[in-house]
Amino acid sequence: MSKHLLALVDVNSFYVSCERAFDPTLEGRPVLVLSNNDGCAVAMSAEAKELGITVGAPWFKLAPNAQRHGLVARSSNYELYGDMSHRFLQVIGEHSHEVEKYSIDEAFAGYGGPLQGAGPWAERIRRDIAERLSLPVGIGVGATKTLAKLANLAAKRVPGMRGVCVWDGLDAEYRDWVMSRLPVQQIWGVGPRSAKKLAAHGVTTAAALRDADAQFVRRLLGVTMMRTVLELRGQPCIQLEEEREFRDSLVFSRSFSTPVSTREIMAQVMASYAQRACTRLNSRSTEAKTLTAWAMTSQFNSAAEDSPSATLSLPAPTNDPVLLTRAAQALLPRMTEGTRYTKAGITLTDLSPRGAQPAFDLFAEPQQDKGIGPLLQQVREKSGTDAIGMGRGGMRTAAEWEMRREMMSPRYTTRWQEMLEVHAR
DNA sequence: CTGCGTAAG
DNA sequence: TTTTCTTACGCAG
Numbered sequence: 001m002s003k004h005l006l007a008l009v010d011v012n013s014f015y016v017s018c019e020r021a022f023d024p025t026l027e028g029r030p031v032l033v034l035s036n037n038d039g040c041a042v043a044m045s046a047e048a049k050e051l052g053i054t055v056g057a058p059w060f061k062l063a064p065n066a067q068r069h070g071l072v073a074r075s076s077n078y079e080l081y082g083d084m085s086h087r088f089l090q091v092i093g094e095h096s097h098e099v100e101k102y103s104i105d106e107a108f109a110g111y112g113g114p115l116q117g118a119g120p121w122a123e124r125i126r127r128d129i130a131e132r133l134s135l136p137v138g139i140g141v142g143a144t145k146t147l148a149k150l151a152n153l154a155a156k157r158v159p160g161m162r163g164v165c166v167w168d169g170l171d172a173e174y175r176d177w178v179m180s181r182l183p184v185q186q187i188w189g190v191g192p193r194s195a196k197k198l199a200a201h202g203v204t205t206a207a208a209l210r211d212a213d214a215q216f217v218r219r220l221l222g223v224t225m226m227r228t229v230l231e232l233r234g235q236p237c238i239q240l241e242e243e244r245e246f247r248d249s250l251v252f253s254r255s256f257s258t259p260v261s262t263r264e265i266m267a268q269v270m271a272s273y274a275q276r277a278c279t280r281l282n283s284r285s286t287e288a289k290t291l292t293a294w295a296m297t298s299q300f301n302s303a304a305e306d307s308p309s310a311t312l313s314l315p316a317p318t319n320d321p322v323l324l325t326r327a328a329q330a331l332l333p334r335m336t337e338g339t340r341y342t343k344a345g346i347t348l349t350d351l352s353p354r355g356a357q358p359a360f361d362l363f364a365e366p367q368q369d370k371g372i373g374p375l376l377q378q379v380r381e382k383s384g385t386d387a388i389g390m391g392r393g394g395m396r397t398a399a400e401w402e403m404r405r406e407m408m409s410p411r412y413t414t415r416w417q418e419m420l421e422v423h424a425r
Numbered sequence: 426c427t428g429c430g431t432a433a434g
Numbered sequence: 435t436t437t438t439c440t441t442a443c444g445c446a447g
Contacts, residue, residue, distance in 0.1 A: 010434095014434095034438095035437090035438040035439080036438060036439075037438090039436065039437070039438070040436070040437055040438070042438060042439090055438090056436095056437055056438085057436095057437085058435090058436040058437055059436085060435065060436065061436075076438090102433090102434085103433075103434050103441095104434075105434075106434075188432095188433085189431095189432070189433085190432085191431060191432045191433080192431090192432090193430080193431060193432085194431075194432085222444060222445075223444075224431090224432090224443075224444065248442095249441090251439090251440065251441090253439075253440085254439090255438075255439090298436095298437095
């Protein structure tokens with residue numbers, strides 16, 4: 001008997017595991033990866049969790065005691081993680097025809113063979129990723145995405161499973177026991193708000209949600225939660241999705257390392273961010289028709305709250321950094337000189353595939369004729385964002401407000417100069 | 426169509 | 435001195 005099953009493969013403590021893959025001295029030690037600006041912990045090893053550190057813990061509070069605990073912190077190295085993520089998907093793809101990238105460190109994979117073969121199949125994936133990428137993964141297999149997620153949780157929590165769990169391969173009584181003990185909030189798709197509403201009706205465990213009346217759940221929390229109920233019963237409602245080429249919008253936003261409070265500096269920020277948003281636009285071969293430039297003050301200082309934004313509709317879809325950089329300056333008159341802004345961003349909307357509507361010459365700008373925009377982007381793509389740019393974009397020395405990344409590891413897999421050197425003797 | 430609430434990692 | 439960033443979807447208005 002063969003049944004269509006799904007695996008959810010995820011890397012344990014992905015960012016930390018990427019760091020460890022290239023620096024084995026981190027093995028067995030408490031390790032943290034910090035957010036942009038080295039502000040707070042965003043990922044941690046099991047050893048760091050045991051020290052009581054949680055996501056969001058501010059680094060400046062942990063730093064004084066780090067040495068005493070042997071705690072190591074790394075700045076986030078997204079270039080490395082992104083590349084490792086790509087390799088992770090590639091390996092899974094060699095074991096399955098259907099793969100869906102779910103997040104930077106997770107993927108769903110389809111399995112169409114007999115049930116007894118599912119465990120060995122998952123084990124082969126686990127071993128292949130360990131051998132080729134030095135990354136530890138957990139794999140849950142189930143008849144639906146929700147059950148695969150659940151099995152993945154079990155794979156990590158039950159020591160005997162050693163990272164692989166095939167839900168349908170377990171005893172029915174054992175499955176029931178697990179579900180009756182699992183808090184409903186641990187189910188994929190059930191967040192804190194929904195859990196609270198469910199609890200008010202006596203639904204506090206995964207088993208209770210599975211056995212709840214589907215129509216009742218639909219009325220209480222909508223169709224999405226009803227689908228979750230059906231999926232817990234083994235009825236697939238959430239399909240494996242194709243990679244979506246196309247997104248409706250694109251955001252480039254960053255917090256500043258120190259607040260920005262003058263138009264002069266914000267102009268530099270906008271120039272830099274617009275060009276980086278432009279790079280993302282190009283990497284997806286798209287053009288944007290609308291640009292929103294925005295800034296905001298700290299959420300933790302409600303006294304002087306301000307969140308100015310300016311939305312511009314461009315005459316035609318464009319990916320020209322010159323035009324977008326200029327458009328982003330529209331924020332400046334909206335901001336209050338002297339207010340301490342802590343974060344800003346560029347949102348590009350109304351995206352379309354590049355060249356879908358041929359540019360109407362009437363609106364062509366003088367610099368487009370000379371091809372300055374494409375040239376700038378070409379140089380940035382080839383030689384890095386600090387090679388060339390307009391305004392602040394392209395400066396080699398970091399500006400005062402630019403993000404701090406003081407403990408970043410080398411970009412081992414994407415930069416020749418930063419490749420790992422191995423000496424044999 | 427848009428903004429908001431909710432969730433995810 | 436802190437306290438991430440990004441994407442997606444359903445639903446109400």
